[in-house]
Amino acid sequence: MSNNKIIDLGSSEDPLVLDCGKSIGPIKTAFTTYGELNETKSNAILVCHALTGDQYVASEHPITKKDGWWSLLIGPEKSIDTNKYFVICPNVIGGCMGSTGPNEINPKTGKEYGLDFPVVTIGDMVKAQKLLIDSFGIEKLFSVIGGSMGGMLVLEWLSKFPSYVFSAIPIATTTNHSAQNIALNELARQAIMADPEWKSGNYNIENTKPVKGLSVARMAAHISYLSEQSLHEKFGRNLQNKNKIEFSFDADFQVESYLRHQGFKFVDRFDANSYLYITRAMDYFDLKAENNGSLIEAFKNTNSHILCASFTSDWLYPTSENKVIIKAFNALGLNVSFVEIETDNGHDSFLLDEPEFFQTIKGFLDATYKKL
Amino acid sequence: MSLFNTDRDFSIISKMIPSRSKIIDVGCGDGSLLDYLIKKKNIDGRGLEIDQDKIRECLAKGISAIQGDADIDLIDYPDKSFDYSILTYTLQATKRPKKVLEELVRISNKAIVSFPNFGYWKIRMSLLLNGKMPVSNELSYSWHETPNLHFCTIYDFIDLCEATDIKIEKKVNLKKNVIQSYNNKEWFENFFSGSGMFLISKK
Numbered sequence: 039m040s041n042n043k044i045i046d047l048g049s050s051e052d053p054l055v056l057d058c059g060k061s062i063g064p065i066k067t068a069f070t071t072y073g074e075l076n077e078t079k080s081n082a083i084l085v086c087h088a089l090t091g092d093q094y095v096a097s098e099h100p101i102t103k104k105d106g107w108w109s110l111l112i113g114p115e116k117s118i119d120t121n122k123y124f125v126i127c128p129n130v131i132g133g134c135m136g137s138t139g140p141n142e143i144n145p146k147t148g149k150e151y152g153l154d155f156p157v158v159t160i161g162d163m164v165k166a167q168k169l170l171i172d173s174f175g176i177e178k179l180f181s182v183i184g185g186s187m188g189g190m191l192v193l194e195w196l197s198k199f200p201s202y203v204f205s206a207i208p209i210a211t212t213t214n215h216s217a218q219n220i221a222l223n224e225l226a227r228q229a230i231m232a233d234p235e236w237k238s239g240n241y242n243i244e245n246t247k248p249v250k251g252l253s254v255a256r257m258a259a260h261i262s263y264l265s266e267q268s269l270h271e272k273f274g275r276n277l278q279n280k281n282k283i284e285f286s287f288d289a290d291f292q293v294e295s296y297l298r299h300q301g302f303k304f305v306d307r308f309d310a311n312s313y314l315y316i317t318r319a320m321d322y323f324d325l326k327a328e329n330n331g332s333l334i335e336a337f338k339n340t341n342s343h344i345l346c347a348s349f350t351s352d353w354l355y356p357t358s359e360n361k362v363i364i365k366a367f368n369a370l371g372l373n374v375s376f377v378e379i380e381t382d383n384g385h386d387s388f389l390l391d392e393p394e395f396f397q398t399i400k401g402f403l404d405a406t407y408k409k410l
Numbered sequence: 411m412s413l414f415n416t417d418r419d420f421s422i423i424s425k426m427i428p429s430r431s432k433i434i435d436v437g438c439g440d441g442s443l444l445d446y447l448i449k450k451k452n453i454d455g456r457g458l459e460i461d462q463d464k465i466r467e468c469l470a471k472g473i474s475a476i477q478g479d480a481d482i483d484l485i486d487y488p489d490k491s492f493d494y495s496i497l498t499y500t501l502q503a504t505k506r507p508k509k510v511l512e513e514l515v516r517i518s519n520k521a522i523v524s525f526p527n528f529g530y531w532k533i534r535m536s537l538l539l540n541g542k543m544p545v546s547n548e549l550s551y552s553w554h555e556t557p558n559l560h561f562c563t564i565y566d567f568i569d570l571c572e573a574t575d576i577k578i579e580k581k582v583n584l585k586k587n588v589i590q591s592y593n594n595k596e597w598f599e600n601f602f603s604g605s606g607m608f609l610i611s612k613k
Contacts, residue, residue: 364476364486368486368487368491369487369491373456375465375468377466379462398465401467402469405472408472
């Protein structure tokens with residue numbers, strides 16, 4: 039059973055003003071919730087998804103029919119116990135699972151936005167999330183939690199709406215993309231745009247689908263989510279259903295076959311233009327630059343209880359990037375905790391079954407809840 | 411390491427710290443000392459600890475703790491971030507004890523430091539009579555597996571402070587459980603104390 043809901047927020051008279059200067063309103067936000075909001079509205083946890091995540095955090099995905107992407111972490115009697123907490127997970131704007139984004143209809147033209155959709159930022163996504171939180175009448179979120187791009191959204195909440203955040207868990211994230219991060223995203227975008235089926239973003243109107251471009255984008259990204267060690271252990275140089283190499287360009291190696299599978303599986307559930315928009319938002323995110331080079335300035339009004347976590351084998355958002363954030367929090371004398379989880383699973387670790395990571399989150403949340 | 415006398419040390423540390431102080435416990439372990447001080451003195455506490463399992467225990471107690479290494483991560487704290495820093499029985503396990511002490515008095519107004527005293531007569535006797543590195547309840551590791559890198563005596567500690575920018579403000583007589591002002595080295599303290607505890611600051 040899906041608990042997906044879609045809500046209109048703002049209006050044409052009172053639109054969401056985006057960082058690029060354009061306005062959209064009303065905006066649609068698709069979201070799921072789990073558990074019950076208590077009477078004092080003090081038990082809400084906002085979960086922020088990553089680049090290719092969506093609102094199906096702890097319920098079955100309507101397309102893949104798989105469990106929610108954090109269903110190991112969130113649910114009744116799980117580390118984030120939905121008998122106790124009220125979990126809200128919205129699809130970001132610019133996304134493709136029901137929230138306002140490039141594949142939705144532009145109310146002004148009655149046609150799909152495509153590339154007419156304004157370029158949105160992490161800040162815009164959070165402004166939209168804030169409207170959703172307001173619609174519940176929640177004045178303080180007990181916690182805001184997310185990994186990767188979700189972590190950026192958490193940091194943005196801490197910076198822009200500090201009084202709304204009692205506690206925060208930014209995981210495997212950064213306050214700004216490195217040149218390497220941008221380069222990897224650019225590779226993905228170019229793969230999509232190089233696909234002739236992309237049709238300058240008008241593939242839905244022209245009834246095509248840039249399947250190849252989007253799947254190559256996913257393949258490249260997927261490599262960055264894993265570690266060398268985990269790839270080596272999973273696949274090594276093993277051949278795919280054959281005993282010897284075939285002197286061809288078929289998928290001789292298991293790792294090739296695996297990546298192709300990841301790519302093709304992805305295009306069923308994700309929109310190519312959304313991929314362009316969301317990666318752009320991540321690249322533009324820079325809390326340091328927008329605060330005159332000072333992260334201390336960025337978080338100066340923050341008074342939240344914070345838990346940061348990184349993973350030893352994550353080379354996309356390595357521990358060193360996460361420690362930059364810790365340093366700023368420490369300089370502000372905040373209640374900040376930090377763990378570096380030892381694992382070979384790379385950046386993807388935050389989505390996998392990492393019992394120590396889950397226990398850390400549970401201990402932090404339950405102890406912090408007592409401080410409300 | 412089985413820690414000397416936890417109750418005694420906790421209570422004497424608590425006596426040295428004013429209520430509502432902002433404190434960092436470097437090598438905070440499972441956060442017991444911070445927990446004690448929060449309950450007893452309503453302090454605002456932070457921990458730094460290298461062992462992740464211990465960090466989890468801190469978090470479950472509601473104590474903020476950062477996974478890190480005293481040798482590496484103290485430099486990330488601005489000057490005078492804390493009223494007090496505490497380093498209990500950890501100095502001997504650091505790679506650069508001098509640097510760590512200098513960092514402690516930089517990031518806090520005052521620092522409380524305790525360490526096992528290798529000038530203690532029982533340790534001297536053990537080495538003299540057995541001709542082997544001392545192993546006792548307090549120093550329970552064999553030489554080849556000990557995490558302790560830099561043992562010192564109370565004399566050595568005082569000499570180091572004098573040679574650097576560190577002022578010894580108080581000494582703790584752990585036997586009598588009293589805090590005393592520090593004037594000079596006392597040979598009998600170096601001889602009869604199983605461990606040393608000092609309150610230090612920047613000169």
